[in-house]
Amino acid sequence: MPSYLQWLRFIWLPGILLALLAAQYLPWIDLTSLYSVQLPVLLLVMALMLSLGFRSSRVALASLLIMLIYVAAVLQFLPNLNTDLPLYLSIAAVNLVLFACSRDRSLFSFFGFLWLSGLIAESVGLAMLLECCAPLRMIFPLETLPEWLVGFLPRIFSLPQLVSCVSAVGAFALLFLYPGPTAMGLFSCNLLLLFAVWINLPVEFIGTVAAVLLLTSLLGASYELAFRDELTGVRSRRAFRYQMLTPGRHYSIAMVDIDYFKKLNDRHGHQVGDQALRMVAAQISRHTRGTVFRYGGEEFVIFIPGRNGIEKEILLEALREKIAHYPMCLRASGRLFNGSAGSSRGKEGTRQVRITVSIGVAHRHKSLKSSDGILKAADQALYKAKRNGRNCLRVHA
Numbered sequence: 249m250p251s252y253l254q255w256l257r258f259i260w261l262p263g264i265l266l267a268l269l270a271a272q273y274l275p276w277i278d279l280t281s282l283y284s285v286q287l288p289v290l291l292l293v294m295a296l297m298l299s300l301g302f303r304s305s306r307v308a309l310a311s312l313l314i315m316l317i318y319v320a321a322v323l324q325f326l327p328n329l330n331t332d333l334p335l336y337l338s339i340a341a342v343n344l345v346l347f348a349c350s351r352d353r354s355l356f357s358f359f360g361f362l363w364l365s366g367l368i369a370e371s372v373g374l375a376m377l378l379e380c381c382a383p384l385r386m387i388f389p390l391e392t393l394p395e396w397l398v399g400f401l402p403r404i405f406s407l408p409q410l411v412s413c414v415s416a417v418g419a420f421a422l423l424f425l426y427p428g429p430t431a432m433g434l435f436s437c438n439l440l441l442l443f444a445v446w447i448n449l450p451v452e453f454i455g456t457v458a459a460v461l462l463l464t465s466l467l468g469a470s471y472e473l474a475f476r477d478e479l480t481g482v483r484s485r486r487a488f489r490y491q492m493l494t495p496g497r498h499y500s501i502a503m504v505d506i507d508y509f510k511k512l513n514d515r516h517g518h519q520v521g522d523q524a525l526r527m528v529a530a531q532i533s534r535h536t537r538g539t540v541f542r543y544g545g546e547e548f549v550i551f552i553p554g555r556n557g558i559e560k561e562i563l564l565e566a567l568r569e570k571i572a573h574y575p576m577c578l579r580a581s582g583r584l585f586n587g588s589a590g591s592s593r594g595k596e597g598t599r600q601v602r603i604t605v606s607i608g609v610a611h612r613h614k615s616l617k618s619s620d621g622i623l624k625a626a627d628q629a630l631y632k633a634k635r636n637g638r639n640c641l642r643v644h645a
């Protein structure tokens with residue numbers, strides 16, 4: 249967006265509100281019918297607009313697809329659409345699985361152009377096949393299972409039911425392969441289509457619920473963007489700031505900093521440095537009771553609720569040791585792999601790297617109450633740990 253239009257970013261929502269208010273007074277627009285009949289369209293358009301803003305082509309394509317089916321059904325574009333709806337829905341479910349397999353990119357790109365062209369070609373081809381080629385349907389009745397499948401499955405299954413079941417299983421598998429709010433949204437839509445095919449849900453319900461699911465997945469994705477560190481998967485510094493707004497009465501803050509990280513980066517490259525950051529984040533998450541945040545660079549903060557300071561220090565000391573003894577192996581090429589899972593440990597051409605961390609911890613108590621003060625105290629303790637030779641834990645007195 250050009251810089252002179254930047255201000256639009258802050259007024260588009262009040263702009264929509266004013267447009268809707270103005271529409272109340274336009275005689276040729278009947279908003280009552282718009283709200284009741286077109287609610288799914290409004291919600292799906294919202295999902296589409298937001299996903300375009302987020303460059304989430306997967307949600308954008310899913311919104312477009314559901315909108316296409318909804319509009320075609322409501323406006324009776326195709327004479328047999330209502331009877332063929334389960335078939336269309338099951339094919340939409342297959343499409344959702346394909347979307348879930350792809351990576352998010354902008355729809356305004358060659359990639360987006362390919363997907364949209366494919367979607368249009370598929371819709372037109374399917375509509376022509378189902379609506380115009382009646383003789384073909386006599387030969388291949390798409391509602392029932394093909395003969396070759398009847399031997400394996402009971403006849404009570406219709407083809408759309410089978411396809412929607414397989415798609416839902418596929419979407420579930422993809423949720424495990426690429427976990428995240430978007431995959432979860434697409435899987436939920438797949439489940440919705442599965443139910444719609446099996447128990448004939450009304451099209452208004454399908455459109456509205458699908459839009460709500462897609463919008464919720466977008467909100468989840470935006471939360472992840474704002475509050476999660478992309479590299480390590482732990483919460484971000486912004487999330488820590490929010491956490492410290494309501495920290496509670498009894499808590500401690502530990503700052504964990506990787507030792508000589510610059511040297512590691514310089515010697516083995518940034519990719520190895522990134523892997524080390526991921527390893528440390530994973531170890532902290534696994535071995536502490538608190539919440540882990542990446543504070544910046546090679547520094548992590550742990551928010552540990554509870555009173556027992558000594559117990560927390562023992563656990564943090566154990567964490568420091570676990571990280572120091574964690575075997576990370578470097579291949580001759582310089583690429584890191586997980587030593588504990590690596591079968592090549594000790595093989596020729598591999599070398600182990602030991603990573604250590606220094607930890608500073610401060611507990612909230614009578615004379616140290618403000619969250620900023622506690623954070624500063626933990627930082628001072630960390631500085632002490634660094635000065636005392638690193639790879640150790642220091643507690644703010």
Ligand SMILES: Nc1nc2c(ncn2[C@@H]2O[C@H](COP(=O)(O)OP(=O)(O)OP(=O)(O)O)[C@@H](O)[C@H]2O)c(=O)[nH]1
Binds near residue numbers: 479517519520545638
């Ligand atoms: N690979 C990688 N490096 C990062 C990242 N963020 C910051 N760094 C590097 O982290 C290094 C931090 O170095 P320093 O602050 O000097 O700390 P250090 O070398 O660990 O020294 P001590 O803390 O005193 O032991 C810099 O070289 C940064 O480039 C990141 O996301 N990935």
